[in-house]
Amino acid sequence: MTFTPDPHQEARRRELYGLLGELPDRNRPITDQLLSRETTDHYVLEKHQFDLNGFEPVPAFVVLPRQARSDRMPAVLFNHSHGGKYKLGKDELVRGNSYLQEPTYAEFFARRGCVTIAIDHWLFGERSGRSESSHFKEMLWKGQVLWGMMVYDSLRAIDYLVSRPDVDASRIATIGISMGSTMAWWTAALDTRVKVTIDLCCLTEFQTLIETKGLDGHGIYYYVPSLLKHFTTADINALITPRPHLSLAGNNDKLTPPQGLDIVDRQMKKIYAAHGAPDAWKLYREDVGHQETPAMRTEIERFLDRWLC
Numbered sequence: 001m002t003f004t005p006d007p008h009q010e011a012r013r014r015e016l017y018g019l020l021g022e023l024p025d026r027n028r029p030i031t032d033q034l035l036s037r038e039t040t041d042h043y044v045l046e047k048h049q050f051d052l053n054g055f056e057p058v059p060a061f062v063v064l065p066r067q068a069r070s071d072r073m074p075a076v077l078f079n080h081s082h083g084g085k086y087k088l089g090k091d092e093l094v095r096g097n098s099y100l101q102e103p104t105y106a107e108f109f110a111r112r113g114c115v116t117i118a119i120d121h122w123l124f125g126e127r128s129g130r131s132e133s134s135h136f137k138e139m140l141w142k143g144q145v146l147w148g149m150m151v152y153d154s155l156r157a158i159d160y161l162v163s164r165p166d167v168d169a170s171r172i173a174t175i176g177i178s179m180g181s182t183m184a185w186w187t188a189a190l191d192t193r194v195k196v197t198i199d200l201c202c203l204t205e206f207q208t209l210i211e212t213k214g215l216d217g218h219g220i221y222y223y224v225p226s227l228l229k230h231f232t233t234a235d236i237n238a239l240i241t242p243r244p245h246l247s248l249a250g251n252n253d254k255l256t257p258p259q260g261l262d263i264v265d266r267q268m269k270k271i272y273a274a275h276g277a278p279d280a281w282k283l284y285r286e287d288v289g290h291q292e293t294p295a296m297r298t299e300i301e302r303f304l305d306r307w308l309c
Contacts, residue, residue: 009239013190016231016239019224020148021139024053030160039066042103043110045094050119052156053149059126060119060157061090063106064166069113072168074308075161076109077154077194078118079176079183080125082219086132089125092180093118099201099291100177112309115167119157121150121183123221136220146221147186154187162193171195173308175300177292178202178255182222185247189239196308197245198300201253201290203283205233205260212257233260234267241268242277244307248296250288261285280307 017023031051038045046062065073080092081099088097093116096104109116120127123135136146154174162169173196174184181202188197206228209215237245245268251258265283272281284299 009241012235013239016236017190019145019227019230020151021145021225022143023148023152024055026152026155028054030156030163032160042066042107045106050156050160052119052153052160055149056127058119058153058157059090060117061093061106063093063110063116063118065110065113065115068166070168071166073113073115073166074171074173075115075117075164075167075169077157077161077172077174077184077187078105078109078116079154079174079180079187080118080121081177081181082124082179082221086124086128089120089128090118091125097177101292101294101297105175112304114173114309115161115164117157117161119153121153122146132219132221140225145224147224150221151183151186151190154183155191158187158191158193169193171308173198173304176200178290179219179221181247185237185240185245188243188245189236192243194240195243196304197240197243198248198303199246200248200292200296201250202255203233203237203247203249203261203264204256205263207232208257208260208263212254212259214254214257217255234264234271237264237268238271241271242275242280244280244303246282246284246299246303248284248292248299249286250290251285252288253290255290258285 033049035047044064048060050058052058078093094106139146174194175198176184177200181199184199188194249256268281272278
């Protein structure tokens with residue numbers, strides 16, 4: 001799908017990005033150190049260490065198919081979840097998680113001929129050690145926003161992806177569950193190079209979360225100063241329009257109150273229809289909690305078959 005940039009959307013993207021605190025220069029050079037390259041039974045695993053932000057190194061996995069189907073392959077930014085598992089981070093791509101289906105997404109995307117990247121975000125994996133609240137408080141004092149710094153690293157990871165000679169820059173997707181879900185739709189909203197967005201179990205309508213007294217269900221990383229003065233959840237997701245977007249949710253998930261899902265779904269259907277792309281938006285729901293189900297994985301496969309792979 002091709003689309004013409006919308007000046008109003010571009011202005012709103014700049015407004016949204018401006019809420020993310022003082023961020024490093026988006027054009028600063030990225031340095032990359034390839035630490036190892038290993039061929040497994042299902043894929044090739046590269047371990048990298050990047051300088052994306054000028055503050056601290058960013059460890060990453062890049063997963064490649066064992067046999068490339070073409071010179072330039074579709075690529076995926078995999079966003080790891082939170083779940084209080086600070087030591088896991090990017091390893092979720094290759095090890096999976098208790099609320100994800102098998103096979104792991106490393107194997108899943110390699111089988112589909114994709115290049116997949118996962119980075120350790122601030123607080124997680126090889127970047128863990130300090131508490132979430134400590135990071136948040138220090139950054140706030142310095143004019144930074146923890147979520148903004150995390151989103152910034154994701155945007156730079158896309159910069160790296162499109163620089164690779166084996167990546168088709170016209171076929172970039174992003175996916176994640178929980179915190180990774182929120183990262184998927186924020187990143188896609190801010191970066192039009194993302195052509196396909198898939199988020200699992202964190203399409204949270206902000207005002208409904210307040211009304212249901214569910215704010216403490218999300219970590220402090222989630223909260224952006226003054227956000228509600230400028231954007232609703234639907235407003236942010238509208239910036240993805242008309243690019244294909246699949247959201248998957250559990251009706252019993254306390255992090256995404258169902259009445260909030262109703263609100264976002266109604267608004268997205270109207271917005272996508274107005275852009276002449278009603279079939280590019282889908283919210284798939286099941287009567288489950290905070291988890292990916294086999295049926296959700298099937299929906300993801302179908303969506304990728306249609307829009308990316």
